[in-house]
Amino acid sequence: MVSSDLEVEFYMTTTQSNAFPLGRAIVGGLSGSIVMAMWAMMVSLFSGMGFWTPVQLIAATWMGSQAMMHVTVVVILTGLMTHMMMGVMLGVVLAGAFAVLRIPTGSSRLLWGIGYAIVVWIVNQYAVLPIVDPLMASHMPPWAFTLGHMMFGVVAAAFLLHSSMANQRKVVLREVAK
Numbered sequence: 801m802v803s804s805d806l807e808v809e810f811y812m813t814t815t816q817s818n819a820f821p822l823g824r825a826i827v828g829g830l831s832g833s834i835v836m837a838m839w840a841m842m843v844s845l846f847s848g849m850g851f852w853t854p855v856q857l858i859a860a861t862w863m864g865s866q867a868m869m870h871v872t873v874v875v876i877l878t879g880l881m882t883h884m885m886m887g888v889m890l891g892v893v894l895a896g897a898f899a900v901l902r903i904p905t906g907s908s909r910l911l912w913g914i915g916y917a918i919v920v921w922i923v924n925q926y927a928v929l930p931i932v933d934p935l936m937a938s939h940m941p942p943w944a945f946t947l948g949h950m951m952f953g954v955v956a957a958a959f960l961l962h963s964s965m966a967n968q969r970k971v972v973l974r975e976v977a978k
Contacts, residue, residue, distance in 0.1 A: 829891015
């Protein structure tokens with residue numbers, strides 16, 4: 801009877817451990833998108849395109865070529881908000897992938913984050929951006945865009961190195977040992 805109680809508790813705990821830490825996913829995605837944006841803006845500045853060009857290119861998703869005419873508060877806010885929200889969504893998807901694929905906690909998640917970000921870059925560069933924002937697809941240097949995505953992936957994954965999955969496993973082991 802006692803062993804069946806433990807089995808039920810173990811099942812319930814492992815089922816709950818498949819859930820991912822939403823707060824960490826959001827902060828990780830947001831932080832990763834900030835790092836990526838700063839990288840893109842610095843590359844753009846030093847390549848002579850201008851500091852705000854990446855933000856303008858993102859804003860062009862909604863505003864078309866008008867976003868490239870002048871740097872305005874509306875253009876900057878539109879570009880930054882779009883980029884940060886995409887980062888949050890991609891951070892949540894990354895955390896969900898870690899949970900669904902049962903990626904173990906620890907530093908290997910950093911490599912998974914980089915791989916995930918490269919896949920996101922490939923899909924964006926060759927499938928999404930040519931349709932949704934052709935200006936960005938043609939103006940961002942691929943090497944810089946790739947490195948920026950890799951930075952995003954490592955930062956977003958860093959917030960998910962030790963998720964609640966590890967803590968819940970410890971609770972299960974303590975319960976079984978009793």
